[in-house]
Amino acid sequence: MEILERFASLIESSEKIVFFTGAGISTESGIPDFRSPGGLWEKNRPIDFSEFMASEEARRESWRRKFAMEIVLSGAKPNQGHNAIKHLHNEGKVAAIITQNIDGLHQASGIPEADVIELHGNTTYAKCLDCDTRMTLKDVKDTFDVDETLPICQKCGGIVKTGTISFGQAMPINEMIRAEKHAIDCDLFIVVGSSLVVYPAADIPVRACQHGAELVILNREATPLDPIATMTLNLEIGETLRGVTNM
Ligand code: NAD
Ligand code: ZN
Numbered sequence: 001m002e003i004l005e006r007f008a009s010l011i012e013s014s015e016k017i018v019f020f021t022g023a024g025i026s027t028e029s030g031i032p033d034f035r036s037p038g039g040l041w042e043k044n045r046p047i048d049f050s051e052f053m054a055s056e057e058a059r060r061e062s063w064r065r066k067f068a069m070e071i072v073l074s075g076a077k078p079n080q081g082h083n084a085i086k087h088l089h090n091e092g093k094v095a096a097i098i099t100q101n102i103d104g105l106h107q108a109s110g111i112p113e114a115d116v117i118e119l120h121g122n123t124t125y126a127k128c129l130d131c132d133t134r135m136t137l138k139d140v141k142d143t144f145d146v147d148e149t150l151p152i153c154q155k156c157g158g159i160v161k162t163g164t165i166s167f168g169q170a171m172p173i174n175e176m177i178r179a180e181k182h183a184i185d186c187d188l189f190i191v192v193g194s195s196l197v198v199y200p201a202a203d204i205p206v207r208a209c210q211h212g213a214e215l216v217i218l219n220r221e222a223t224p225l226d227p228i229a230t231m232t233l234n235l236e237i238g239e240t241l242r243g244v245t246n247m
Contacts, residue, residue: 007231008244010214014093014188019085020205021099021106024193024219028079028238031072031103035195036220049168052161059159060148066123066162067141073123078109081192084241086110096182100194100201102164117179119171119201121164126151130158137162171200183208190216193237196223 011017023033032038044065051058078086086109088094097106097116102123106116126135133155140151140160151160165171183189189208196202196217205225209215214230217223218240226232233240 003231003233004240004244007216007233007240008246010188010216010231011088011093011244014214016095016186017088017093017188017190018095018182018186018208018213019097020189020191020194021085021097021101022192022194022196023101024195025081025237026076026079026101026103026105027193028081029076029103029105031076033193035197046167049166052166053159056150059150059161062161063140063144063148063150066137067144070137070141073103076103076105078105080238080242082106082109084238084245085192087245089115095186096178098179098182098204100198102162117175117182119165119175119179121162121172123162123164125163126160127163128153128156128158128160131156134163135160176200179204180207183213184211186213188216189213190218191223191225192218192241194219194223195221196225 027033027036047058047062052062082105085094085097085106089111097111099106099116099118100120102118102120104122104124107113126137126140127133131153133153135151143149143151153160183204184207186208189205191205196205202225205215206228209228215228217226217229217232218235218237220234220236222234
């Protein structure tokens with residue numbers, strides 16, 4: 001297919017590639033995304049940050065959902081999409097992976113922590129919202145399982161939440177700054193598996209484009225940023241990335 005050849009040659013001729021990934025890259029690992037049919041959005045309306053803070057019942061519901069999802073998440077492994085990015089990273093072409101995902105699968109594929117920028121945090125641990133002290137999920141679960149007792153920080157008594165950023169919660173400042181720097185600095189910016197409707201994350205590809213990077217969007221369905229992209233590929237992620245990276 002001609003478009004795949006053009007995508008492959010764009011990768012070949014670029015020196016500093018930045019990937020920007022969303023829930024779509026992890027569906028082939030068995031983790032449902034938000035907005036596909038049957039995705040999490042249809043099943044559970046997200047609990048936003050103000051609700052989480054205001055209501056004990058919202059916090060309980062949020063931990064119930066977390067531990068229900070844990071069965072899927074803890075067994076998930078990187079798929080050919082994650083592995084293709086790792087393959088390009090090995091060749092020294094990938095400056096950073098900016099991800100909206102919270103599943104840790106880029107790191108699990110072997111990319112060093114330092115090269116993965118998590119815009120929406122990470123769901124593999126919990127932390128105090130006041131003093132940032134971390135708690136393991138196991139510690140939270142051991143108490144929650146008994147009678148749904150909510151976790152409280154042992155150091156300061158603060159509210160404990162998973163390490164993820166909810167709708168309505170402030171974005172992590174350092175990660176936003178690093179993501180913006182990479183977007184401005186790269187020559188090829190590749191969006192993989194994101195509906196590009198969650199802000200401010202979806203502004204980052206725009207910044208890359210404004211600063212002269214080629215923008216490629218690989219996503220099963222159309223996105224609002226398609227009109228500014230150099231190339232859009234409405235294809236399946238795993239086989240497409242595997243194909244263009246010659247894995
Ligand atoms: P989204 O659900 O809004 O969009 C995912 C996009 O990927 C959709 O447009 C879908 O058509 C496409 N897609 C799914 N599987 C695909 C495949 N195999 N090939 C090609 N395209 C595919 O996800 P988003 O843009 O990342 O925004 C949702 C928010 O949800 C993010 O902030 C993220 O934190 C969170 N989230 C994360 C995970 C995870 O960590 N795996 C899972 C669900 C939601
Ligand atoms: Zn604390």
